[in-house]
Each structure stands twice: as structure tokens, then as C-alpha cells.
Amino acid sequence: MVELTLAMSVGMMVAAISLMLFNQQMSFLRIFRAQDFLVREAPLISNYMVRVIGSAEGYQLFSDMASLRSGDGAVLEDAKVLVLRFMESDGTERASVLSFEDPGGGLGPGLYYRLIPDSGVVGSPDWAISKEPADVTFAVEQGILRMTLSGPNGEELVYSGTQQL
Known part of the structure; x- marks a missing residue:
């Protein structure tokens, strides 16, 4: 009887330790x-923003895509749309749009990229930079472009940059 009690006690201790290790693994x-957003998405967004903003000749901020399409005045803070202007090697200009929005069509909210064609008509997004952020705002503070990115778990990252001179 003592051996059976001892064997059952050891078995219960092994089961309790296994359960504790499983609970710790789940935690x-x-x-x-x-932390997945900070480890996986944020560095990719940072790399993209550094390259794109660094090569832009100029930029404008708009409160939303409707303001951009209607030609309403540009803003300096609380913008959801960033229009970037680039100079090509042949002297012509091209423009692109970064916007935080839900463009419809089942795409869902995210940070989207659009290339503005020669016609100047802004169409649907060409691709999504990331669908992970909860919010993205652009602002100009003391002449420096800042992008504030809020992650899905309340993280807040601020990217800053200026265009080349």
C-alpha cells in the first residue's frame, strides 16, 4: 500500500510540474x-519610410483621401495622407501617396501606397505597407515630418525625417 501511495504521489507531482510548465509556456x-508588431512589422515600416522619405523632393499632408481628391488645402498636423513628390532622372516629376485608411473592397484598414499616374487621378491602393497598425498620423513639427504609428497593443512609434536638399 505504501508503494502505491508513493507511486501515485510521484505521478501527481510530475503531472503538476508538467501543467505548471505548460502554463508558463502559454504565458x-x-x-x-x-511584442510581435514591434519585432516584425515596425522595422519593415521604418526601413520603408527611411528610404522613401529620404528620396522625396517634397511632401504635402492631407487630412484624408477625400481632401486630397477634392484639392482642399494641405494641413500640418493630424493628417492621414502623405503625398510625396519625386524627381526623375529625366527631369520629370512623379508622385505617390501613403495613406492610413480603409479603402473599401474588403481590404480593411491599414497603411497603403498608391502611385499617382500621369493623369493625376488617384486610384485604389497599389499595395499595403502594413495592415497591423491601429492608427497612423502624419504631422510637420518644426519643419520635420513625423509619422506617429500606433500598434495593435497600444505601442506608439514616431518616425521622423526630412527630404533631401
Whole structure:
């Protein structure tokens, strides 16, 4: 009887330790998933923003896509749309748009890129830079373009840059 009690006690301790390790692993995975945006998406967005803004000749901010399409005045803060102007090697200009919006069509909210064609008509997004951010705003502070990116878990990242002179 003593051997059976001892064997059952050891078995229960092994089961309790296994359950504790499983619970700890699940807690670690929850923490890891919460940091996923900072580890995976934020560096890619940063790399893209550094390259694109650094090569732009100029920019304008608009409160939303409707303001851009209607030609309403540009803003300096709380913008959801960034229009970037680039100079080609042959002296012509091209423009592109970065916007945080839900463009419809089942795409969902995200940070989208559009190339403005020669006709000047702004169409649907060419591709999504990221659909992970909860919010993105653009602003100009003391002549410096700032993009504030809010992550899905309340993270807040601020990217700053100026165009080349």
C-alpha cells in the first residue's frame, strides 16, 4: 500500500510540474505575440519610410483621401495622407501617396501606397505597407515630418525625417 501511495504521489507531482510548465509556456507565447508588431512589422515600416522619405523632393499632408481628391488645402498636423513628390532622372516629376485608411473592397484598414499616374487621378491602393497598425498620423513639427504609428497593443512609434536638399 505504501508503494502505491508513493507511486501515485510521484505521478501527481510530475503531472503538476508538467501543467505548471505548460502554463508558463502559454504565458510566454502571449507575451511574445504582444511584442510581435514591434519585432516584425515596425522595422519593415521604418526601413520603408527611411528610404522613401529620404528620396522625396517634397511632401504635402492631407487630412484624408477625400481632401486630397477634392484639392482642399494641405494641413500640418493630424493628417492621414502623405503625398510625396519625386524627381526623375529625366527631369520629370512623379508622385505617390501613403495613406492610413480603409479603402473599401474588403481590404480593411491599414497603411497603403498608391502611385499617382500621369493623369493625376488617384486610384485604389497599389499595395499595403502594413495592415497591423491601429492608427497612423502624419504631422510637420518644426519643419520635420513625423509619422506617429500606433500598434495593435497600444505601442506608439514616431518616425521622423526630412527630404533631401
